[in-house]
Amino acid sequence: xxxxxxxxxxxxxxxxxxxxxxxxxxxxxxxxxxxxxxxxxxxxxxxxxxxxxxxxxxxxxxxxxxxxxxxxxxxxxxxxxxxxxxxxxxxxxxxxxxxxxxxxxxxxxxxxxxxxxxxxxxxxxxxxxxxxxxxxxxxxxxxxxxxxxxxxxxxxxxxxxxxxxxxxxxxxxxxxxxxxxxxxxxxxxxxxxxxxxxxxxxxxxxxxxxxxxxxxxxxxxxxxxxxxxxxxxxxxxxxxxxxxxxxxxxxxxxxxxxxxxxxxxxxx
Amino acid sequence: xxxxxxxxxxxxxxxxxxxxxxxxxxxxxxxxxxxxxxxxxxxxxxxxxxxxxxxxxxxxxxxxxxxxxxxxxxxxxxxxxxxxxxxxxxxxxxxxxxxxxxxxxxxxxxxxxxxxxxxxxxxxxxxxxxxxxxxxxxxxxxxxxxxxxxxxxxxxxxxxxxxxxxxxxxxxxxxxxxxxxxxxxxxxxxxxxxxxxxxxxxxxxxxxxxxxxxxxxxxxxxxxxxxxxxxxxxxxxxxxxxxxxxxxxxxxxxxxxxxxxx
Numbered sequence: 001x002x003x004x005x006x007x008x009x010x011x012x013x014x015x016x017x018x019x020x021x022x023x024x025x026x027x028x029x030x031x032x033x034x035x036x037x038x039x040x041x042x043x044x045x046x047x048x049x050x051x052x053x054x055x056x057x058x059x060x061x062x063x064x065x066x067x068x069x070x071x072x073x074x075x076x077x078x079x080x081x082x083x084x085x086x087x088x089x090x091x092x093x094x095x096x097x098x099x100x101x102x103x104x105x106x107x108x109x110x111x112x113x114x115x116x117x118x119x120x121x122x123x124x125x126x127x128x129x130x131x132x133x134x135x136x137x138x139x140x141x142x143x144x145x146x147x148x149x150x151x152x153x154x155x156x157x158x159x160x161x162x163x164x165x166x167x168x169x170x171x172x173x174x175x176x177x178x179x180x181x182x183x184x185x186x187x188x189x190x191x192x193x194x195x196x197x198x199x200x201x202x203x204x205x206x207x208x209x210x211x212x213x214x215x216x217x218x219x220x221x222x223x224x225x226x227x228x229x230x231x232x233x234x235x236x237x238x239x240x241x242x243x244x245x246x247x248x249x250x251x252x253x254x255x256x257x258x259x260x261x262x263x264x265x266x267x268x
Numbered sequence: 269x270x271x272x273x274x275x276x277x278x279x280x281x282x283x284x285x286x287x288x289x290x291x292x293x294x295x296x297x298x299x300x301x302x303x304x305x306x307x308x309x310x311x312x313x314x315x316x317x318x319x320x321x322x323x324x325x326x327x328x329x330x331x332x333x334x335x336x337x338x339x340x341x342x343x344x345x346x347x348x349x350x351x352x353x354x355x356x357x358x359x360x361x362x363x364x365x366x367x368x369x370x371x372x373x374x375x376x377x378x379x380x381x382x383x384x385x386x387x388x389x390x391x392x393x394x395x396x397x398x399x400x401x402x403x404x405x406x407x408x409x410x411x412x413x414x415x416x417x418x419x420x421x422x423x424x425x426x427x428x429x430x431x432x433x434x435x436x437x438x439x440x441x442x443x444x445x446x447x448x449x450x451x452x453x454x455x456x457x458x459x460x461x462x463x464x465x466x467x468x469x470x471x472x473x474x475x476x477x478x479x480x481x482x483x484x485x486x487x488x489x490x491x492x493x494x495x496x497x498x499x500x501x502x503x504x505x506x507x508x509x510x511x512x513x514x515x516x517x518x519x520x521x522x523x524x525x526x527x528x529x530x
Contacts, residue, residue: 052404052405054401054404054405078407078409079407081404081405081406081407082407084405086402086405088398088401088402089398090397090398092397092398092399092401092402093399094394094399094402094403095393095394095397095399105406105408106406106408109406109407109408109413110407110408151402155406
């Protein structure tokens, strides 16, 4: 048993022949909350799907609990996923089920517990995210922040040892954001789990995570604790932490010279 | 000139290969669904729920259409049969047309429009909102949990709906023939009884609607599962469901008819 519950070794992944990751190495120690940060479109969500075994790496490997994910059979990958919880960006609640049934879903699928115990467990999970009173609502009746809390309750329904969060703060107001930050930290520590948070929200993230990886253009460009990174004078980290529009990460998508572009159009 | 020709040829080739490729993945999807059907049969309440959505909720459109189809058959058949002085055979004509052809075919076409589109749109949107992905990450196979119950619901519903279509159609034919056109009540029913064979006509009709049920449901499910996760993708997939199901039903009907009655 290693200290790292998830390890990413020299991982490359190409999507539609576009190389998204080029030799990424990451370590996720047990019990910690680790953030993967980077601009939009830098393949952060894809990393979570690689860890969950929904995608196969082109090169390198992802190890979960010491076992290489893509070398396992489908049945083994499904068994591995029972120890994982994942919070999707927009919650991905089942729209045909109520809040209660959404949280009960993994329990009903994977356990033979009687309904009375499932009821107690669901109420326990919903109480933890403060939505015990909303159990009879349908997902369409929830606000964005509430759906994400329900989805969080659902993803920890089976007390997973790895919890993955895909952009948990996107589109939330400051109050909901604070609520989610506390929930991630508290759930992680209460369950003794390991959390992987994919996000681009610097200030919220730095306030509660143990370690941060910065990803840009398919490689890890910086890593360290929030304090180390705040003090860093690496141009990329500086640009990201301070939210500057231009820097090592260009503002412009790759394009031909502006002057020539304009002139060429004039001749058409 | 030569350049254009090769581009055109290449375009045709691309399209052809694309179609064949899609057909192949549809077939794989079909076998995968069959292989993972255990759960939907073991936990039959999952399938019952879908039978309600695809079957029970389609009842009204099926029954109303059947009534009108039966009445039109009665009117048209009477006109023609009267010329040959055999208007009593109207009962046979209505019953045979419905049980052999119109029952299974029209039910399948209506089913594709009513239930097939709903299935495609629902599954397409479940994919677009990452519900299927979330299910996979919860270690629940969406084919076993979402696709297979809907498949069996469609396969079970279709023959039942077709049977009810034929029944209601015969009743519609009766309404026109006996009270309206004054055909003898006894002749209408006895001729029908004498000339409709259980094995030859009714069982073959049921076999047809079973085959249509498999085709329509798997097309609707595949189009939804395969739809690009965008508004445009789902809308196109829904259209394709209706077009492909209708073509499949009519094509299969010809093949089945030539085997059964040819």
